Amino acid sequence: MPDDFERMWSDLAPIGRSARTGGYFRQPFLSAERELADWFLEQCVSRGLEVETDAFGNVVAWWRGGGVVSHLRVHEPSEPGPKGDSLPTSAGILTGSHLDSVLDGGAYDGPLGVVSALAAIDELRRRGFLPTRPIGVGVFVEEEGSRFGLACLGSRLATGAMSWESARELSDRDGVRLGDVLEGGSSSLLAGVGTFVELHVEQGRDLVDRAAAVGVASEIWPHGRYRFDFAGQANHAGTTRMVDRKDPMLTYAMTALAANKQARLVDQRATFGRIEVAPNGTNAVPSRVTAWLDARASSDASLGDLVETITRQALERAERDGTSLEVTAESVSASVAFDPALAAAVAADHADGDWPIVPTAAGHDAGILSAAGIPSAMLFVRNPTGISHSPEEHAEVPDCLVGVHALADTLERLAR
Template identity: 45%
Template sequence: MQQSNTTTLSTVTGLMSQIAETGRDTLRGGYTRPVYSHAEIELRQWFIEQAQSRGLSVEQDGNGALWAWWDLPTGDRTDAVVTGSHLDSVPGGGPFDGPLGVASALTALDMLKSRVQERTRALAIVVFPEEEGSRFGVACLGTRMMTGAISLEKALNLRDQDGTTFADVARSNGLDTRLMGPDPTRLAHIGAFVELHVEQGLGLGELDHPVAIGGSILGHGRWRLSVTGQGNHAGTTLMAGRRDPMVAAAQMVVAIRNIAREQPHARATVGRIEPVPGGTNVIASAVNFWLDVRHPDDAITAALIQRIHDTALDLAASEGCELSLNQESLSPTVTFDATLTSRLQGPLTNAPVLDTGAGHDAGVLAAHVPSAMIFVRNPSGISHSPEEYVEDADAEIGAAALADALAGMLN
């Protein structure tokens, strides 16, 4: 990571180039930056340096979110305007998912400092931890803890793939678990939250427009399915005598695909499978896999999960196995604040309003504070992949759009 240089930080591309090697994944391609990994910690330090170089006051809240404040002379932070995003990534993710929003916020601040002479509201740039949920399995964990959308007990007992609890990781990174959890005081100081993010689809590409305003986020959730059978020797156990959870799990994955295909607008994904014990010459004793389901209608999401559960139970039984299904997170469909969205449409007169199937911290905050989103065109339409892409010109247009939106909110 390059050192801070305030003479080259007026562009999003300049900022993004500084972190271009941080967390690069030579095995998967793209970037792997799980929360509190070496790469993500390095990015957090980069953000602190960038904020401080701009004269911002930086603090870390009890849940590990970083807040960089452009304070009023009075120090009043009530009814503050907040923007920002996250710095963690999925395994082998693209460079823009998260960091684009942070770099754009810093660039927008540079613009605002030269344009806004007087203001009545403080501005904060925030970096939320574990937005992707790639380490501990729950997306938007930082905002869920802050808002109380997840119980502190459940959050602290989440485990990563190595079996390390979130509580232990938090403590090792300087957090006091006694200070974690719901933060109603901080929430009460947020007058509005606007998150800029790369679009994770082809909507803007098809409309041939560089930026859009977020309309809604599809309801979505994550479930863990555990199939248990009988572990045994791959060479001595005849096929007819097996209770193989891998066979049952494979049939479930195909069934999930077929069930989702039958429901218009549904999305169902199995992206992670872990056999136990995981040996090549071992019939697994158990298989755990994680399911992501999304649909605009929350009732249909619930019905899909019920159907998947019923089908999976039958498939497990047919292989002499057992099944358990546990919900890890669930977010209802979110429609962003109409007043705030309308306010963004003033300076962003030509920007279309687009819905998204991707979850965001703004979606969690929307139940508690006026929230909105700005999307920047991704011509590939691909995200959570090294092929995710944003043109330099579009990145700068996005930051300018964010600055325009924030400027009208500071008075």
């Protein structure tokens, strides 16, 4: 199993990696991410797994317990979805994650869960285990929202949490609509899924502080993405007196500082990580600044209070600056509490004792499936740097192998 994991990881390492920064650019439906998708299908074929796809590019590959099958059936996105004996005959256990990345992201966020899922099936086969319930390995598209702006887009579409009619109008930074990339339609990909278990690199230092290689998720904090449109008056940077300016950049700058202060005061999270400026000239007062706020909090009420306070302070500053502001909630995900009995069962009775159960402020496909009524759990693998969404994101191979064993143990328990 170590050789299996390390070989697969080595295969993925160069795909989509920037020679300049060392980070990854694996945006959905572009060349690097599609190369990873092809790699995944090849791995499934080599293991004799039955592959199903939906109209949105999500994929599930099923192991039904009979060893290596002699054929493969792939449902193309244009087809209505799996029917008849192509669905699990009893509630299946799904694992997996995603293969896309944030812009200039790390190697582990997403792909670690996919590689570990394949390695866990290899491990179960070596043990001679034959599941009485089907085990699937899934890959959801556009989990990060790095191209079309909505996180967990693939799983939202697969669960019906978002309609295709709304999703197809989403566009990337070049103006390409999702409807121009996909034909779309509907999905029955998850119809036979009874439980979802997602393995993920930890995005923080909780496990480092606990000296634990693996942990189990208790909950996902609520989070949202909000677009702040600041408007002012374009003017000459040299000839316009400071007192005469209507500069939206000043309003934005104060808002970014206010967001930082308010989040620190209540120990929550607020980040302006993306900004667009028009006309974006060095010698011009801008006419427009568009900025995106990522806000996260320990409860739904706390998230609402945080965004309301930031917005109020921004509007007050806009009035003083002679500018204007419109705020649009582009996506908001409510808090998710994972089934405590399932989390306890996943965490319990391992060779090294029970794994710790910890919360996370990062969004995941597991949260979308849980909210859709599919019992879900998450395993985290220790990240020694605590850094994520960055080229410095990391996990040590021995910890990754512990994660594979923990996932295999979990799948074995659930699939008996």
